[in-house]
Amino acid sequence: MTTRRHPRRLAAVVAVVCAAGVAAFAAALASLGGSHLGAETAVGLCLFAAAMILADRFPVPLEGLDAAGVSLSFVFGVAAVMLFGWAAGLVAVVVAPAVGQLLDRRPPVRVAYNTAVHGLAAGAGGLVIAPLRGGDVGRLVAQVALCAAAQHLVNTVLVSAAISASSGRRLPSLLLASVRATALPFALMASAALTLVVLWQRSPGLSAALAGPLLAIGLYQRSTHRALRAMRLALTDPLTGLGNHRHFHERLREELQDARRNRRRLALCLADIDDFKLVNDRFGHPAGDRVLAEIAARLRQGGESFRLGGDEFALLLPRASEESARRTAASVVERIGALELEVVGSVTVSVGLAIADPSRGDQGDLIRRADGALYAAKQNGKNSIEVAVPGLELGARSAA
Numbered sequence: 001m002t003t004r005r006h007p008r009r010l011a012a013v014v015a016v017v018c019a020a021g022v023a024a025f026a027a028a029l030a031s032l033g034g035s036h037l038g039a040e041t042a043v044g045l046c047l048f049a050a051a052m053i054l055a056d057r058f059p060v061p062l063e064g065l066d067a068a069g070v071s072l073s074f075v076f077g078v079a080a081v082m083l084f085g086w087a088a089g090l091v092a093v094v095v096a097p098a099v100g101q102l103l104d105r106r107p108p109v110r111v112a113y114n115t116a117v118h119g120l121a122a123g124a125g126g127l128v129i130a131p132l133r134g135g136d137v138g139r140l141v142a143q144v145a146l147c148a149a150a151q152h153l154v155n156t157v158l159v160s161a162a163i164s165a166s167s168g169r170r171l172p173s174l175l176l177a178s179v180r181a182t183a184l185p186f187a188l189m190a191s192a193a194l195t196l197v198v199l200w201q202r203s204p205g206l207s208a209a210l211a212g213p214l215l216a217i218g219l220y221q222r223s224t225h226r227a228l229r230a231m232r233l234a235l236t237d238p239l240t241g242l243g244n245h246r247h248f249h250e251r252l253r254e255e256l257q258d259a260r261r262n263r264r265r266l267a268l269c270l271a272d273i274d275d276f277k278l279v280n281d282r283f284g285h286p287a288g289d290r291v292l293a294e295i296a297a298r299l300r301q302g303g304e305s306f307r308l309g310g311d312e313f314a315l316l317l318p319r320a321s322e323e324s325a326r327r328t329a330a331s332v333v334e335r336i337g338a339l340e341l342e343v344v345g346s347v348t349v350s351v352g353l354a355i356a357d358p359s360r361g362d363q364g365d366l367i368r369r370a371d372g373a374l375y376a377a378k379q380n381g382k383n384s385i386e387v388a389v390p391g392l393e394l395g396a397r398s399a400a
Contacts, residue, residue, distance in 0.1 A: 010165040014113050021116025024123045031087035041084055045092050048076045052096035072214055078148045078193035083200055086126020093122040121154040148190035237307040240296035248306035248314050252363055255318050266356040267317035267325035270370040274348045274382040276311035287343050298335045302328050322355050329353050329385045348383035
């Protein structure tokens with residue numbers, strides 16, 4: 001029932017925002033119709049609109065943002081409102097993304113919503129700076145800061161509202177995640193907008209000097225994002241999205257060092273799918289891959305999880321006592337045992353649990369003890385947990 005409501009909820013959000021955007025655009029056109037645009041202003045608007053179209057074509061990727069990235073067109077949008085007034089700035093901010101997205105053959109509804117959001121954001125920016133019109137430096141800085149903050153806030157709220165309406169995710173959590181990911185980049189772009197305004201006011205030709213720094217920022221961020229993405233891929237299992245064998249050993253080493261330094265406990269769970277070879281033999285490898293993905297999703301709920309290879313997984317539980325680690329492992333076994341997978345049916349896992357002793361033992365010792373406990377769980381009927389006895393690699397006691 002919830003999923004059927006989402007399209008209606010999204011349609012309501014889109015309708016309200018688009019109607020408000022049309023009204024704001026009409027008001028801007030009416031305001032411009034009653035005034036005379038000079039040749040310099042008209043040329044400036046065209047240049048800013050062209051710059052926004054170009055910036056939208058090459059968004060800057062941003063870590064932690066579920067989108068293609070952020071657009072440096074924000075710099076030109078804020079500057080347009082500051083330099084040419086809310087009405088002219090709003091028209092430029094609406095027309096530029098509309099042209100770019102239509103060239104990309106985006107769905108008309110999405111184009112309408114995005115341009116309405118941009119228009120409302122520009123209108124909000126012009127509205128908040130209206131009482132602060134003046135020529136001194138402090139007032140100019142305040143105007144740019146308020147205009148940028150208003151545009152960013154309206155854009156964030158309306159985009160998050162559409163995502164919330166379509167996906168059912170909670171709006172406050174979406175807003176918080178978006179603000180965390182974009183606050184610093186948008187603050188830096190507001191600073192660039194201030195520089196653009198000052199240069200344009202001094203001499204429009206000087207504004208071209210900002211193209212180099214903006215291009216350098218974009219190229220640097222794209223290069224950094226590619227490097228981070230390559231690093232993440234090197235540490236991630238492509239099938240399950242969990243950390244891979246290499247990432248597991250890096251994280252285990254870090255957590256062991258932290259446990260020794262701060263005299264804290266660390267628990268390691270090794271989990272293995274029971275009779276997984278039979279699943280592959282009976283239902284095929286595609287079905288086996290789906291089982292691995294489902295198991296990974298349940299393990300992720302328990303803590304930091306890794307796929308070590310094949311059907312073997314690991315779960316790191318920093319600062320966990322033996323009792324709490326045992327409860328976590330039991331909940332994982334129960335969640336997986338309760339699964340009813342399409343085609344395959346039910347599957348179970350066996351888990352070996354070992355607690356690190358901060359005063360002695362190394363990474364290999366902890367893994368060997370957890371592996372010994374896992375072997376004992378397999379030998380004792382599977383679908384169970386065994387806890388490693390301290391100091392004994394193959395010794396284990398049941399977690400019943």
